[in-house]
Amino acid sequence: MxxxxxxxxxxxxxxxxxxxxxxxxxxxxxxxxxxxxxxxxxxxxxxxxxxxxxxxxxxxxxxxxxxxxxxxxxxxxxxxxxxxxxxxxxxxxxxxxxxxxxxxxxxxxxxxxxxxxxxxxxxxxxATSLVTELRLLVTHRTGLVGDRVRMVNRLRDVLSGYFPALERSSTTPIAAAH
Structure with a gap:
C-alpha cells in the first residue's frame, strides 16, 4: 500500500x-x-x-x-x-x-x-449519548442473535434425538445450518 x-x-x-x-x-x-x-x-x-x-x-x-x-x-x-x-x-x-x-x-x-x-x-x-446508545443497541442485538442461534441448535438437537430420520432426510445438515 x-x-x-x-x-x-x-x-x-x-x-x-x-x-x-x-x-x-x-x-x-x-x-x-x-x-x-x-x-x-x-x-x-x-x-x-x-x-x-x-x-x-x-x-x-x-x-x-x-x-x-x-x-x-x-x-x-x-x-x-x-x-x-x-x-x-x-x-x-x-x-x-x-x-x-x-x-x-x-x-x-x-x-x-x-x-x-x-x-x-x-x-x-x-451527542456522546447517541454513540453510547448505539453501542448498547448493537450489543443487545448481538446477544439476541446469539440466543436465537443457540435456541435453534438446541431445538434441532432435541428433534434429531427423537426423530433421527429428520436429520437424514434434511437437505441442510444440522452442523451447517448455523
Whole structure:
C-alpha cells in the first residue's frame, strides 16, 4: 500500500440505502472513491479504508438527519471530525467543476473539494449519548442473535434425538445450518 498522506478530505454524499465516499489529498487527487452500503460493517470497512490512506481526515456530509445517523455515530465513535456541507453549497460549487451531470460520485468529490477550500463549514456535533446508545443497541442485538442461534441448535438437537430420520432426510445438515 502507498504511504499515507498527511491530510485528506472525505466528502460523503449521504443516501438512504447507500452513501458515496470520495477521498482526496492536498494535491486534489482522488485517492479513493466508492459506494458504501448503509450498513454498520460496510461503513466501518470504508472508514478503515480512508483512515489507512491518511494521517488526518476531515469528513463532510450533506445530510445530518436520520439517514446519516449510523454514519455520524460511527465516525464519532472513531474520534473523527465531521463538517456539514449544505446541499445548496454543493450545488453552487458543482458548477465550477466540469464533467458529467449530477451523480453521487461527483457530489462526493465536490464536497471533498469544498472541505479542502473552505475552513468555515460548521462541525457536526454528535451527542456522546447517541454513540453510547448505539453501542448498547448493537450489543443487545448481538446477544439476541446469539440466543436465537443457540435456541435453534438446541431445538434441532432435541428433534434429531427423537426423530433421527429428520436429520437424514434434511437437505441442510444440522452442523451447517448455523
Amino acid at each position: 502507498k504511504e499515507q498522506v498527511p491530510l485528506g478530505w472525505a466528502g460523503i454524499d449521504v443516501g438512504k440505502g447507500h452513501h458515496w465516499i470520495c477521498f482526496i489529498d492536498e494535491a486534489d487527487t482522488t485517492v479513493w472513491s466508492t459506494k458504501v452500503i448503509n450498513d454498520e460493517a460496510a461503513i466501518l470497512d470504508a472508514v478503515g479504508g480512508v483512515l489507512a490512506r491518511a494521517e488526518e481526515v476531515v469528513w463532510g456530509v450533506d445530510v445530518t438527519g436520520t439517514m446519516s445517523g449510523l454514519l455520524l455515530a460511527l465516525l464519532a465513535a472513531h474520534g473523527q471530525r465531521v463538517r456539514y456541507v449544505p446541499g445548496r453549497t454543493v450545488n453552487q460549487m458543482a458548477s465550477a467543476y466540469r464533467g458529467e451531470a449530477k451523480t453521487d460520485a461527483r457530489d462526493g468529490y465536490v464536497m471533498a473539494e469544498t472541505l479542502r477550500h473552505r475552513g468555515d463549514l460548521a462541525e457536526v456535533e454528535v
